[in-house]
Amino acid sequence: MATATKAEDLAMASSFARLLLALNPAPKVAQSASATIAAADRNPRDAIVLPSYDHMEDKFVICAASHAIIPAGGAGAVTDAPSGAKYLPEFKGLVCRISKISEVGRLASGLRSFV
Incomplete structure (x- = not known):
């Protein structure tokens, strides 16, 4: 703010x-x-206009790679299974920048340990 x-x-x-x-x-x-x-x-104006940000939308997530806003709570986003990090679709298939152990968009199962 x-x-x-x-x-x-x-x-x-x-x-x-x-x-x-x-x-x-x-x-x-x-x-x-x-x-x-x-x-x-x-004076309701913005000096810097963010093209993907809608101030009326209260649910959005941030792409873990580009830090761009993904509107509508992550609709259309690709998820990294172990960390739960959200990415824009163009990052599918790359190594997750958060966990650095898995491929973005690939399904995985197993036990998660949040320490």
Whole structure:
């Protein structure tokens, strides 16, 4: 939220602030989020437009390789079975950048150990 505000992306910062307020943060944080929402309501614009980001969409994941936004909760994304990391379809068949042990998009079974 703070980074988006500093970058003059007020519409994006407002959406982050609304999500933050839904979590019932500490009063100081809630006051900052409310101020961000008020500023965005006065001037709802983004200085940097992200083509795949929709501030009305509240469910999205980040591609583990390109760090691009995958909208709609990962629809169309390819998953790495051991780590659960999501990737854009063009990374299918490459080695997972998170686990570094498996091929992205390949099905696998077995026991996962999260330490």
